[in-house]
Amino acid sequence: MNNLGFDKDLLEGLKLQDKNCIEKIYRQNFQMVQSLIINNRGSSDDAADIFQETMIVLYEKSINPNFELSCQLKTYIYSVARRLWLKKLQQQQRIGLQTDDFEQIIPVQDDVEDHQKQQDSFSIMEKAMAKIGEPCKSLLEAFYINKKQMQEIAQEFKYTNADNAKTQKYKCLVRLKKLFFAEYKY
Amino acid sequence: MEESLLIQTTERYIKGELSTQEKIAFEELRNNNPEIDQLIVEQIYFLQTLNKLSDQKQLIHHTNETVAKLKSEGFITNKQPKISADIISIWNKYRKTVAVAASIAIVVSVTCASIISFFSSGKQNSIKPLVEKLKEQDVKYKKLEKQIGKLNQAAISNAPIEKPRLESKFRATGFMIDVANNYLVTNAHVIAEAKNHLIVENNKGEQYAAQAVYVNAEKDLAILKITDADFVKLAPTPFSIKKTNADLGESVFILGYPKQEIVYGEGYISAKNGFQMDTIFCQLSTIANEGNSGSPVLNKNGELVGVVSSMETNVEGVVYAIKSSNIFSAINEMKQTKENEDIKITSNPTLKKSDRVNQIKKVQDYVFMIKGD
Numbered sequence: 222m223n224n225l226g227f228d229k230d231l232l233e234g235l236k237l238q239d240k241n242c243i244e245k246i247y248r249q250n251f252q253m254v255q256s257l258i259i260n261n262r263g264s265s266d267d268a269a270d271i272f273q274e275t276m277i278v279l280y281e282k283s284i285n286p287n288f289e290l291s292c293q294l295k296t297y298i299y300s301v302a303r304r305l306w307l308k309k310l311q312q313q314q315r316i317g318l319q320t321d322d323f324e325q326i327i328p329v330q331d332d333v334e335d336h337q338k339q340q341d342s343f344s345i346m347e348k349a350m351a352k353i354g355e356p357c358k359s360l361l362e363a364f365y366i367n368k369k370q371m372q373e374i375a376q377e378f379k380y381t382n383a384d385n386a387k388t389q390k391y392k393c394l395v396r397l398k399k400l401f402f403a404e405y406k407y
Numbered sequence: 408m409e410e411s412l413l414i415q416t417t418e419r420y421i422k423g424e425l426s427t428q429e430k431i432a433f434e435e436l437r438n439n440n441p442e443i444d445q446l447i448v449e450q451i452y453f454l455q456t457l458n459k460l461s462d463q464k465q466l467i468h469h470t471n472e473t474v475a476k477l478k479s480e481g482f483i484t485n486k487q488p489k490i491s492a493d494i495i496s497i498w499n500k501y502r503k504t505v506a507v508a509a510s511i512a513i514v515v516s517v518t519c520a521s522i523i524s525f526f527s528s529g530k531q532n533s534i535k536p537l538v539e540k541l542k543e544q545d546v547k548y549k550k551l552e553k554q555i556g557k558l559n560q561a562a563i564s565n566a567p568i569e570k571p572r573l574e575s576k577f578r579a580t581g582f583m584i585d586v587a588n589n590y591l592v593t594n595a596h597v598i599a600e601a602k603n604h605l606i607v608e609n610n611k612g613e614q615y616a617a618q619a620v621y622v623n624a625e626k627d628l629a630i631l632k633i634t635d636a637d638f639v640k641l642a643p644t645p646f647s648i649k650k651t652n653a654d655l656g657e658s659v660f661i662l663g664y665p666k667q668e669i670v671y672g673e674g675y676i677s678a679k680n681g682f683q684m685d686t687i688f689c690q691l692s693t694i695a696n697e698g699n700s701g702s703p704v705l706n707k708n709g710e711l712v713g714v715v716s717s718m719e720t721n722v723e724g725v726v727y728a729i730k731s732s733n734i735f736s737a738i739n740e741m742k743q744t745k746e747n748e749d750i751k752i753t754s755n756p757t758l759k760k761s762d763r764v765n766q767i768k769k770v771q772d773y774v775f776m777i778k779g780d
Binding site for chain 1: 449462485625650651
């Protein structure tokens with residue numbers, strides 16, 4: 222009956238991006254979300270997209286030390302997926318969801334809004350990354366996105382040593398930061 | 408050069424790699440130099456965003472792998488669940504039979520909802536009914552789902568509140584958000600009135616030609632650009648735009664042009680949602696009149712929290728305003744297009760400590776009449 226303890230473990234696992242936990246969350250909830258989407262004029266692909274975005278919202282929550290799940294994980298996932306899909310439908314054609322709610326829902330609008338803001342700053346970051354040019358782009362991506370070691374990067378980019386690569390990296394980083402804030406500041 | 412050294416230190420600071428001595432020196436530097444501190448705050452935010460982006464990419468990678476695995480196992484299939492097929496066919500059947508656009512939504516929505524609770528009665532047992540508050544929430548969502556009815560609503564509540572007067576056919580209000588590019592915000596329904604030309608007039612009576620560069624009828628938001636070359640650029644706007652929703656009961660004031668001069672009005676946020684629970688809008692208790700469409704709604708700190716859009720015709724003092732967060736999404740949408748990619752909300756918020764009279768003095772130069780024919 223009480224799944225809350227179990228859900229908490231799953232969230233802890235998600236926080237560490239543990240593959241087994243991610244798989245468990247999918248196994249327990251994917252069908253539910255898929256039914257929701259397909260019942261509301263979506264495809265399986267839409268369902269996969271929405272579920273992935275829901276996982277991202279959940280992940281953002283899991284790394285927030287102040288977040289406490291106040292309902293079953295299933296309920297939370299359903300509510301977020303529902304909200305995201307509703308938003309998508311509205312963007313497309315101002316039409317609301319037609320069915321539901323055989324699952325319980327809780328208000329998650331704020332969570333989804335926070336998520337949207339985060340995504341907005343990510344898209345500004347990616348835009349900045351696209352603008353910065355080579356070799357900065359590859360260098361920064363290797364280090365910050367793909368988390369490669371400096372030594373490895375120095376070899377790959379044919380720097381004479383790791384220190385040179387490092388100096389170059391920080392120069393690039395300052396440029397990226399400027400591009401980022403040129404867009405971000407409002 | 409200097410900044411790249413600083414960012415290197417900031418990065419080590421975030422990672423906890425600074426020695427105790429370095430840390431003390433670093434914190435002293437921040438405490439004694441507000442500008443450097445500001446720079447470091449930016450750097451920290453920037454580095455954290457970069458880090459989170461990397462985490463998210465990693466997560467997406469994991470979920471993609473998981474989906475691939477579950478697909479190969481046959482756990483995730485492209486087949487539609489049986490229940491949904493029934494619902495869709497029922498939905499299609501109704502859609503064919505009932506052909507009156509707006510009313511269908513409500514009919515189908517109600518019909519579908521009851522069918523589903525029938526189909527899923529087995530499932531329902533596992534769900535404990537929650538507290539009343541959630542039920543209320545449920546009702547709220549249900550109402551939201553009837554938004555097709557909004558087509559009707561648009562006809563009722565968004566009926567333009569401005570009427571033909573003076574040399575132009577109508578008058579409404581708008582306000583500046585980007586002084587570098589001279590972008591103003593007003594309502595979409597205001598723009599819809601301007602079939603031939605669009606004029607922006609300041610509180611001194613000077614008129615400038617303007618052009619709509621963005622219109623979103625659903626959110627009732629429009630963005631104009633002053634195209635006249637002789638318009639003298641203003642200093643950055645004294646108010647900032649609030650990204651989060653205003654609080655219930657928060658006191659607010661509006662500035663607009665219900666007559667040929669600027670008029671001040673006071674009120675408070677009386678509900679978090681608009682007409683028929685529309686979440687794009689919030690409800691104010693204040694007096695607005697024809698011409699107030701597009702008026703800025705500001706809170707006591709001088710933050711912009713909304714844009715006046717419409718009013719209840721049957722009940723006095725009920726005014727609906729678009730929540731300010733929608734301005735941000737409008738701007739993000741606009742940025743996608745080449746010609747508007749440099750739009751930016753420019754502000755130097757200086758209203759927080761001013762009293763109301765001074766707040767108004769500072770804001771009124773940024774509030775314009777929108778006229779046209």
